[in-house]
Amino acid sequence: MLKFSYLLSAAALALSASPALAETVFISADRMLDVETGEYVDGPLITVVDGKVTEVATNRAPPAGAQVIDLSGHTLLPGLIDMHVHLDGRPEYGGYSGLQFSDRFWTAVAVGNAKKMLDGGFTTIRNLGASDYNVVGIDQAIEEGWVEGPRIVGAAHALGATGGHCDETFLPPSFEAKSPAVGDGPEELRKRVREQRKYGAEVIKACATGGVFSRNTAPGIQQLSLEELTAIADEAHFWGLKAAAHAHGAKGIKAAIRAGFDTIEHASYIDDEGIKLAKERGTFLSMDIFNTEYTLSQGAANGVLEENLNKERALSQAQRDNFRKAHEAGVKMVFASDAAVMPHELVGGQFRVMVEYGMSPLQAIRAATVNAADALGQTGQVGVIKPGAWADIIAVDGDPLTDVGELADVDAVIKGGKLVD
Known part of the structure; x- marks a missing residue:
């Protein structure tokens, strides 16, 4: 009995010492807003490994059998x-x-x-x-x-x-x-x-x-x-x-x-x-x-x-x-x-007021993405969709550069590569 317990413990220790397999997820949509350039990227395929973006490709199909978050019909932006x-x-x-x-x-x-x-x-x-x-x-x-x-x-x-x-x-x-x-x-x-x-x-x-x-x-x-x-x-x-x-x-x-x-x-x-x-x-x-x-x-x-x-x-x-x-x-x-x-659930409505008081939709979006990341001291980690950043992503139905009010009612939220229920 003692020998069996020892072997079981040794096996468990060896298993825990084995490197964990990286979790890979692919995110696809009709297009993605690059908030740094202000340009849309058509047909993005975002590769996420262990919660972080490793690649943003275009017009490429995910590998067969891969885990995919398919947001067809939507526009992606950084969280x-x-x-x-x-x-x-x-x-x-x-x-x-x-x-x-x-x-x-x-x-x-x-x-x-x-x-x-x-x-x-x-x-x-x-x-x-x-x-x-x-x-x-x-x-x-x-x-x-x-x-x-x-x-x-x-x-x-x-x-x-x-x-x-x-x-x-x-x-x-x-x-x-x-x-x-x-x-x-x-x-x-x-x-x-x-x-x-x-x-x-x-x-x-x-x-x-x-x-x-x-x-x-x-x-x-x-x-x-x-x-x-x-x-x-x-x-x-x-x-x-x-x-x-x-x-x-x-x-x-x-x-x-x-x-x-x-x-x-x-x-x-x-x-x-x-x-x-x-x-x-x-x-x-x-x-x-x-x-x-x-x-x-x-x-x-x-x-x-x-x-x-x-x-x-x-x-x-x-x-x-x-x-x-x-x-x-x-x-x-x-x-x-x-x-x-x-109320916390209504704060997305501020984007419209920011545009009303002088900002373009892109400037208002940047205030809540790249500008905010810079102010936090987290440039390149949040507020962007590019390699090295957390895979924090939202999806909207329409064109936020035409109607920034789209951000008051997002359709999907992904945090660290996981779709939020």
Whole structure:
């Protein structure tokens, strides 16, 4: 019996030591958009080995007996990238209404939202702020195969000043509610960067100005000094992480750009000097110009306070006008929805608004593919369909260069060479 057990164990060990066979899949369709050139490739046959593209051929049949994802009648594009998402939130729970739920309710919400984003064609997202490290856990669960969702570059908790937009601002002093990532002074904020990285952050977010959906903060007012912002950006870069600054007001935007932040979120009141600075320094603008209609039409019913609705009314058109100005000036732009402020399943509708405010359909698509990949520091890994990239691909029925609204209702999603159900 002992000898048999030994032989069985030895056989199992030998089997486990054998190299696993590479999984090869072929993807075919009528055509594919090369987002780098802006040209269509007819009759593509994409070879995928272990989740990554190894070849893009044209007008070639797959080998006999091969595993094929046949998307005849469709146009292929790279999987989309949303650069500003909050998975553990929903707009239906505005104001104080979210306090009726357990803390772990929001982890479950994040699971549902991750699937909604993936189904919408967003195969990569940047999650810019979450409570209780919820999204760090969801990211790990996706990687381990327990839940379905996009690739996540997450910020964990957002850094900010005491009493600022990224602090807890809705509760009275008796609750002693405080965000674990607030800090005052450069050295304290450097420590907050290290703590967030320690517990799973892959990008660092800081709130340079006030915001719309907090209490007792004005979006246009700067809340972190240049010295504090510089310490945050320097520390993030020291650890090899990108830094994103929430900034609505012109002064805070310019301070964040000068401090070295890689992306500016919202950028609602950016002025001519800020636009010039962003262009000179190669800073990306990440402007959520679609969620206004939802907030103003549904916010009150969802419990959003009038104070917050008034702030949205005040800045929304300025943000859209400045989106057009920055784009016309040649500033680098990425797709950003601020999902959670609006439903995650609707964010694809932003492509139409980006075109309405000055972009061509191809420019809007690039904002959610190659531009976003560059801003993430993942050039050539996501946002393209070419050898070496993850086989993250979407299929649409029509011509997205004629009607970018096709991206609001994708027909098929492939992540890592696997068709998403």
